Amino acid sequence: MAVVKADGYGHGAVAVARAALAAGASWLGVCTLEEAAQLRAAGITEPVLSWLHLPDEDFTDACARGWTCRSGRARTWPPCSTCPPRGPAGAPAPQGRHRAEPGRRPAAGWGELLDDAAKAVADGLAEVVAVWSHLAHADAPHHPTLDRQAQRLTAAWQAAVDRGLAPIRHLANSAATLNRPDLHFDLVRPGIAVYGLDPMDRPPGQTPLRPAMTLRARVALVKRVPAGEGVSYGHEWTTPRETTLALLPVGYADGVPRRMNREGRMRVLLGGAVRPVVGRVCMDQVVVDCGDAVREGARAVLFGPGTGGEPTAQDWADELGTIHYEIVTGIHGNRVTRTSAGSGG
Numbered sequence: 001m002a003v004v005k006a007d008g009y010g011h012g013a014v015a016v017a018r019a020a021l022a023a024g025a026s027w028l029g030v031c032t033l034e035e036a037a038q039l040r041a042a043g044i045t046e047p048v049l050s051w052l053h054l055p056d057e058d059f060t061d062a063c064a065r066g067w068t069c070r071s072g073r074a075r076t077w078p079p080c081s082t083c084p085p086r087g088p089a090g091a092p093a094p095q096g097r098h099r100a101e102p103g104r105r106p107a108a109g110w111g112e113l114l115d116d117a118a119k120a121v122a123d124g125l126a127e128v129v130a131v132w133s134h135l136a137h138a139d140a141p142h143h144p145t146l147d148r149q150a151q152r153l154t155a156a157w158q159a160a161v162d163r164g165l166a167p168i169r170h171l172a173n174s175a176a177t178l179n180r181p182d183l184h185f186d187l188v189r190p191g192i193a194v195y196g197l198d199p200m201d202r203p204p205g206q207t208p209l210r211p212a213m214t215l216r217a218r219v220a221l222v223k224r225v226p227a228g229e230g231v232s233y234g235h236e237w238t239t240p241r242e243t244t245l246a247l248l249p250v251g252y253a254d255g256v257p258r259r260m261n262r263e264g265r266m267r268v269l270l271g272g273a274v275r276p277v278v279g280r281v282c283m284d285q286v287v288v289d290c291g292d293a294v295r296e297g298a299r300a301v302l303f304g305p306g307t308g309g310e311p312t313a314q315d316w317a318d319e320l321g322t323i324h325y326e327i328v329t330g331i332h333g334n335r336v337t338r339t340s341a342g343s344g345g
């Protein structure tokens with residue numbers, strides 16, 4: 001299952017979904033029903049699992065279109081407006097081929113949920129597809145919680161099997177997919193690794209992965225500026241000498257965090273050299289100190305796989321005290337055009 005939530009971790013959900021399916025993925029994983037709808041609207045018909053829903057979520061559409069949804073609450077089937085209410089409590093009954101994936105560890109209510117599920121399956125109203133969970137410590141492959149979570153999952157799955165249900169079992173995210181083959185069970189759910197980012201944050205050269213996202217911007221304007229001129233809001237940076245400045249039309253509205261240029265530490269690869277961004281990051285633009293001449297229209301690389309000397313998403317994350325997940329998912333909005341490798345975008 002290729003996880004394409006959050007617009008494919010900022011890479012473009014539909015394009016990533018297509019690439020993943022072409023490469024052999026058999027499932028797609030998303031968070032919300034809206035994300036599932038986006039895949040269907042693009043004509044993708046393969047199985048989609050959606051796993052996070054509000055208590056009053058309407059599953060009518062999902063139901064009609066055969067999506068698989070997680071049921072995380074005991075005795076609560078995904079409610080659907082076409083389903084008749086169950087008794088005076090008004091709780092919706094399983095109907096219309098909801099496909100529920102009980103996602104909870106065995107606890108009070110798990111047996112009841114399975115009893116309900118078994119009955120709904122026997123009545124031809126529902127299909128129980130999987131029993132699954134999500135790891136809290138997968139980036140520490142030998143953390144004791146991994147085995148504990150796996151044991152609880154297996155007990156929950158066994159309880160379903162004991163009721164005559166035949167769900168698959170899944171648990172592994174990227175880190176466990178890479179490091180814990182014993183936890184692969186019937187399906188793995190890699191997200192970040194699909195995008196070539198190492199869940200263990202190993203540097204290039206020590207990881208088998210290559211980052212898929214390169215963030216580029218073309219130089220909108222080049223200006224020769226004398227010494228002593230203030231640049232960008234607040235004039236935090238002043239030209240120390242006569243220099244050439246290049247304006248890149250990308251800013252915090254596009255996911256370049258404003259804090260990225262704290263202490264002037266942001267760099268871009270432009271015109272064959274790594275050059276500093278100077279002054280504050282604006283909503284729509286940043287300024288690069290080029291010293292020598294740079295062409296208007298030239299492409300600057302803000303981050304990429306690192307192979308050309310450009311910074312990486314991991315470098316940005318280190319700078320900001322966060323993780324590369326947050327950097328790539330932050331690149332958003334329709335001002336950022338997505339093109340696939342080789343298309344020269």
Ligand SMILES: *Cc1c(COP(=O)(O)O)cnc(C)c1O
Nearest residue numbers: 003134173174175189190191192
């Ligand atoms: C996000 C997510 C994944 C993928 O996690 P990665 O660390 O990106 O591999 C897998 N399963 C669930 C339920 C998720 O929410």
